[in-house]
Amino acid sequence: MKPVRLPAAATVALPRWAIFALCLLYILPGLIGRDPWKGDDASAFGMMWTMAHGSLSDWLWPHVAGMPTPEKGPLAYWIGALFIRLFGGVFGDPMAARLAGGIFFMIGAVSVWYATYLLGRRPEAQPMKLAFGGQPDPRDFGRTLADGALLIYIASLGLLLHSHETSVETLQISLIAFLFYQSVRLFDTPGYRAGLMLGATAGLLALTKGWVLPLAVLLTLAGVAAYRRQGKVFKALFPALLLAALPVLAWRFGLNQVHPFDSSPFPAWMEWNYRLVSGPTSESVSYTFKYLLWFAWPAWPFAIWAVYAWRRQEKPLHILLPVAYLLCFLLLACLNKHSEETILLPILPVFAILAAFGLTTVKRSTINAVDWFSVMIMTGVAGLIWLGWIAQQTGWPKGLAQQLNLLLPDYNGASQPLAMMTAMLATVAWFALVYWRISRRPAVLWRAVVLSGGGVILCWLLLMTLWLPWLNQRISYASLTTELSAKLPVKYKCVDAYIGASQRASFAYFGDIRFAGFSDQRCDYLLLQHSRKRNLVPDMPEPYEARQWESVWIGHRAGDKDELFTLYRRRR
Template sequence: MQNQRWHNAIPSLLTLLLVLAWLLPGLVGHDPWKGDESRSIGFVDSLLSGAPAAIPTLAGEPLPVHPPLFTWVAASAAQGLSGWLSVHDATRLTAGMFVLLALIFTGLTSRLLYSSEHGRLAVLVLIGSVGLLVRAHEAIPQSALLAGFAMAGFGFALNLRRPFIGAVLAGTGIGMAFMSVGALEALALLLTALLLPVMAPAWRRRVNLAAALVMVVSALPWLLIWPWMLYQQAPGVFAEWWHVDTLGRFAPSIAHAGRGTLYYLTFLPWFSWPAWPLALWALWKARRHGLTEPGIALPLLMFLSLLALLSLTNDPREVHGLPLLLPLALLAAGSTYTLRRGAANALYWFAMMTFLVVIAAAWVYWSAFDVGIPARLAAHMHKIQPGYAGEFRPLMVALALAYCFAWLTLLLLLKRTPQRPLIAWAAGITLTWGLAASLFMYPVNARMSYHSMITSMEPALPSRGCVASQNLNEAMRAMLDYWIDLRTLPVGSASQSHCPALLVQYDENSPPELHADWREVWEGNRPGNRSERFALYRRVRTKH
């Protein structure tokens, strides 16, 4: 009996090992990268530097683009790990923790909707999703959103067996979704809860009415406490958050006219591969009598509710579509054992051939970057990434070789089962990230980090007085505050008119045109990036 239990536990242990091999590399050991990650780390650093907990603050200025759940948790982690990790590494580990929670709840939901074997299949589909690969390793609040969405889905599924426990988890997940990114995502989950009894008879029991009340009560503290604190402490910031970053997401936009409706459907084919064809197969199999079954109705409503609301927004971005991967993974897991042998074999061989090409390309490009062979490719790569000094790093090379060896060994040991294509693909995606994190982390970090550029600019800054800024993006403002404690004053603010220095961001095709009173003392950009340029000017003292 004990041997049988151990034998049954082996697939789950191997899945856990694969998840950790996919998730852990890249969470620590590099600078904050441009874009959303730099901004998120800026919020955490501001909170640790004394900013009010209820007011999202970036480089000394209130910026309520998202509720602060991720910032709060990451700041607590950074404090607890301050003796071992930097703030940005601790923040990224926090994101990884939320992603791990999302994987756990997705697996549990799949077990409830289908069977125990389907739990790990949903996890394999999720870590195999192309769109999640990079985002799962970034310090962004959408990682907490994924955890909230997955918890809510598990609560909806558990409602069929333990209504009140499921209701508490669903309400908590809705609240986490709201406190992570905003009202739209929480509204999508509430819409799912309302539509489930309409579509699926399994949720039409009398006990579900009482459970719905428990769900609302569980969600209310998440939905009300922080907005009330923000309103009490900063009514103007609350109004900005509500009208601009909440209701404003639905405002009509000429620039994006018609784009929101189609955007998410146009990027999902690559973003959610290989989940979407498997999910479509599940819907096709259920088209006659199975659409109202829990295993179809729940993920389908979660997907359609969020897609419908996202399509009405004026700020379509792929990062907003991350929660769409969760219901697609559930549908895909449910279809695995009904997939025809020819289709399963095609996916398996496609995975094997794709990642063999990935292995070959990775080693060739690594050799060009760090060894200088072949010379022509090396010259081209260093033209793309100027200033990067290649170096042979034995530990990183050994790690990359271990990933390659493990993937090839897994392929040789895999038996021909319905699970084989998903395992091969998820392992290939894990291999891809392992190679990227071991062989290319240093050149990518040089390109994506503001640190070296800020360091080169620092000697040109005035020793006294403020620094004004013009067109400076939020990520750069956050990193100036993070790396050198510099908080610039935007042009147009009341206190910047007497600043002796001005930092300007511009595009290389549109150089700044300033008054003759300003003299350029520094110009730079992130290595290899020419579209995003920066120039520092000092005010020329004129004689009277």
């Protein structure tokens, strides 16, 4: 017996314009008006910027202003560089690169919606027929489930920051969602055409962030096909596997033909792929399940309930396929001994799709608990954001204003009327949404997650309107670059640097600083990055002798007293 009994009134879908508006409200804040931030955001932008203003060798051999970065893959950087070439003159290079990330998010969101829609239309997923009729139409049921999956996807806490970064992960997660959609299509209409589409997507994913994950997915699909005894699906996976290798082989062929910088990133890239499965360790396993609790909220409670509710059904694809993907990604996360948040990102689209089927059977008390949790947490976070902004602008409350001043001394940002008005409208809209949910008590399936999704959008919108100037000054290297550039003469050969990729990218973009490239160069200046906690005077790298250099500048960002940079000039 199926666990779902629903009337047609519970399957009222959101209008298409509302879905599109939600996606835009989610993704646009954070793409507009901000600098490249410290970390993957700046380093990935640096690679895209280097490619966009470089030669064919720069496109084939990813690097940040001369700093080799063979990890991951070049596809996301190629697309970002293309956007810089096309739109950099209109929007500026950083925003042009982030436009690509915005399109990546939209592809992922649409893929989550359509994959859930196709699974929700399948006969085994339909609710039980009611005694006197009135059960929902399969298309309406599928659309409502798809709306719920999209809201859960947007509400996922782990997606928020990474979907707004200029990084490889923004393309990776969208390709995973699209790969899952292609998997559903393959099981719906098995054949070589569907298999080739699946293989092409897997190949693009391999060129984005390594071949380990797409290979694992194809093997997982083979296991699902064998378990369901779908021979046509199993046969279609063989050409898919061959096609998946073509993008990587094409990249290697280009490297062999051009020989960029008389070297190749391919051996180091292959070694990086092997390190992805170098575990498991107790640390990687504990990290995966510990951080997954908040990273995949609010999806995981509904996903677990979906598996429990459908446990007695015979091989339902809408449960079996997402669970197989989840087990595959969890295994890969545990095998990666280098614990970091990005290894959990592939889980989010599939978790959201599986959680949507949990909405159909979850108890009303659970829905109310999730709603009240979202209202309290999101309203509290939004209140803290407003309170901090008031303290920053007025000096009250005094203690909070002093703490903010310690985090970023000499902050000189002024309030922006348009940003303040947008934040106020968003806050009013949030309270209107809460009132609608509590007073109307709608019966639609997606009611359980509408407040979670709306709360995430509200808090992010408040941060990206009220706090964007403060965040730019604290996280960006723009102002520090101005200090560094002033210490360099108009004419100099190059700067040899032992600094991080994001710092190198920021200094090269904001200050147009010429760093040493792949070939050995005798630079007149040397830039070192070091920590105040370890030593105020940095240790000289092994090829250099301290007596040959003199210090001409020491600086740090206003928001980071520990990170220091020292510029040396070669003694004559």
